[in-house]
Amino acid sequence: xxxxxxxxxxxxxxxxxxxxxxxxxxxxxxxxxxxxxxxxxxxxxxxxxxxxxxxxxxxxxxxxxxxxxxxxxxxxxxxxxxxxxxxxxxxxxxxxxxxxxxxxxxxxxxxxxxxxxxxxxxxxxxxxxxxxxxxxxxxxxxxxxxxxxxxxxxxxxxxxxxxxxxxxxxxxxxxxxxxxxxxxxxxxxxxxxxxxxxxxxxxxxxxxxxxxxxxxxxxxxxxxxxxxxxxxxxxxxxxxxxxxxxxxxxxxxxxxxxxxxxxxxxxxxxxxxxxxxxxxxxxxxxxxxxxxxxxxxxxxxxxxxxxxxxxxxxxxxxxxxxxxxxxxxxxxxxxxxxxxxxxxxxxxxxxxxxxxxxxxxxxxxxxxxxxxxxxxxxxxxxx
Numbered sequence: 001x002x003x004x005x006x007x008x009x010x011x012x013x014x015x016x017x018x019x020x021x022x023x024x025x026x027x028x029x030x031x032x033x034x035x036x037x038x039x040x041x042x043x044x045x046x047x048x049x050x051x052x053x054x055x056x057x058x059x060x061x062x063x064x065x066x067x068x069x070x071x072x073x074x075x076x077x078x079x080x081x082x083x084x085x086x087x088x089x090x091x092x093x094x095x096x097x098x099x100x101x102x103x104x105x106x107x108x109x110x111x112x113x114x115x116x117x118x119x120x121x122x123x124x125x126x127x128x129x130x131x132x133x134x135x136x137x138x139x140x141x142x143x144x145x146x147x148x149x150x151x152x153x154x155x156x157x158x159x160x161x162x163x164x165x166x167x168x169x170x171x172x173x174x175x176x177x178x179x180x181x182x183x184x185x186x187x188x189x190x191x192x193x194x195x196x197x198x199x200x201x202x203x204x205x206x207x208x209x210x211x212x213x214x215x216x217x218x219x220x221x222x223x224x225x226x227x228x229x230x231x232x233x234x235x236x237x238x239x240x241x242x243x244x245x246x247x248x249x250x251x252x253x254x255x256x257x258x259x260x261x262x263x264x265x266x267x268x269x270x271x272x273x274x275x276x277x278x279x280x281x282x283x284x285x286x287x288x289x290x291x292x293x294x295x296x297x298x299x300x301x302x303x304x305x306x307x308x309x310x311x312x313x314x315x316x317x318x319x320x321x322x323x324x325x326x327x328x329x330x331x332x333x334x335x336x337x338x339x340x341x342x343x344x345x346x347x348x349x350x351x352x353x354x355x356x357x358x359x360x361x362x363x364x365x366x367x368x369x370x371x372x373x374x375x376x377x378x379x380x381x382x383x
Contacts, residue, residue: 010363015042016050017367021324023063024284026133033070040072041080051087053367057280058140064092065138096137098206099129103136105202105210106144107242112159113146114245120156121147121229121236121247123215123257124285130241131248132288139281143197143211147229147236147249150216153195160212165198170209175201177209218249218257220264222351225310227253251297252304258286259317260310266320269352277348278366280324286317287325298333311337316345320362 010021019039028036039045054060067073073085082088103126113120123145133139148156168177177199195214202209218232219225235250249257262282265271293301305314315337322329346358358365365371 013363013367014049015039015045016047016053019045019050020053020057020059020063020280023066024059024280024324026062026138026288028066028070033072036066036070036072037076037080040082047083052369054088056275056369059281059284060088060091061095061140062092062138064088064090064095065135068092092137094206095140099136099139099141101202101204101207102126102141102144102210103242106212107244109144109160109163109212110242110244110246112163113156116155116159118152118155118159119149119233119236119247121233121249122239122241123147123218123249123254124261126241127239127248127254128285128288132285132292139285143213145213145215147218147232148195148214148216149230149233150228151230153214153216156214157195160198163200165200165210165212167196167198170199170201174208175203177201218253218260219310219313220260220351223313225308225313227256227308227310251293252301255286255289255293255301256305256308256310256314258282258289259314262286262317262321263313264351266316267348267350269349269354272348272372275369275372277372280366283321283324286321287328290318290321291325291328295330298330302333302336305337312339312344315339319345323362 010018013021019036022032022036022039025032054063067082067085067088072082075081106126110120125141125143125145129136129139129141166177166179168179170176171178180196194216198212198214200210216229218227232249232253233247235253236247237250239246239248241248248254265282266277268277271277305311315334318329318334318337322334347355348358349355358371360368360371
């Protein structure tokens with residue numbers, strides 16, 4: 001079992017991983033630019049591995065903007081240049097086009113939900129892209145996650161069907177939606193707090209499909225903790241997203257939602273099998289939201305976590321985020337939330353009924369493309 005008092009340091013990672021971590025920020029100081037150039041000049045840097053890691057961790061658009069803004073494509077006395085810079089800048093510009101297409105579509109969804117009198121709040125995605133990132137191109141958005149009271153699910157279903165959505169998976173031809181298998185439907189009902197995803201073919205080379213997830217609780221059913229959409233919507237804050245009226249969870253709920261989402265995907269065999277369990281972008285999301293909070297905000301957050309009994313979930317996400325972005329998470333918050341037994345930090349599969357333990361430290365497995373080998377569960381259905 002890894003020793004959490006002596007985590008692997010960044011300097012112990014391969015050069016491509018060090019470089020990606022150095023670029024996991026919205027802005028680079030002059031000293032940071034110099035450090036990035038020094039890493040880029042290392043003869044042992046594997047650029048293929050860097051490109052793969054940037055894509056897998058959903059960091060390509062952000063890397064592209066930093067390459068452009070800081071002219072990292074040009075070799076200087078301070079260090080080497082990025083090869084094939086157009087790969088990175090094109091990812092940035094392409095993601096802008098993609099996200100604007102998603103915003104047009106999801107803005108219509110918001111308008112129809114509002115017209116039907118259905119309360120909703122937007123999770124992750126556009127609330128981060130138009131909020132903390134301040135740029136519609138920086139964050140790759142996969143789908144629309146919205147909190148909906150379970151009692152409003154039938155009305156929301158009617159809205160989405162009217163807009164051309166169906167619950168299912170994209171067919172091989174990319175032109176239609178096929179119903180989920182019975183096994184997947186059972187897995188979803190037993191394990192998750194979401195409706196089965198609603199999808200609609202997009203007919204675009206940059207957007208395979210439009211995907212809407214209706215969520216009724218920010219915690220998973222087997223966690224033993226609950227914060228229902230009905231309660232969260234009473235606390236939600238109005239916002240303008242995708243060019244129209246929407247809402248986002250209250251600040252404490254929004255941060256806790258990110259913690260719960262990160263912990264769920266990092267420990268679920270369903271996501272481990274798909275190599276989506278650990279993505280640097282998720283930790284960056286959480287760090288950007290956390291960095292905006294002051295001492296009073298953190299005190300309120302801790303109180304909220306304790307009221308819900310969610311200390312273990314919050315600590316899991318904040319602990320690992322602090323390893324990557326130490327300035328964003330106050331040490332005293334971690335001290336208050338820290339459980340007596342930290343062995344669960346290395347466990348996974350509990351929600352799937354197949355608990356196992358990682359043998360690598362967090363930083364090592366974050367960049368190990370083969371970490372999922374042996375962790376895949378044949379009884380976890382694919383969607």
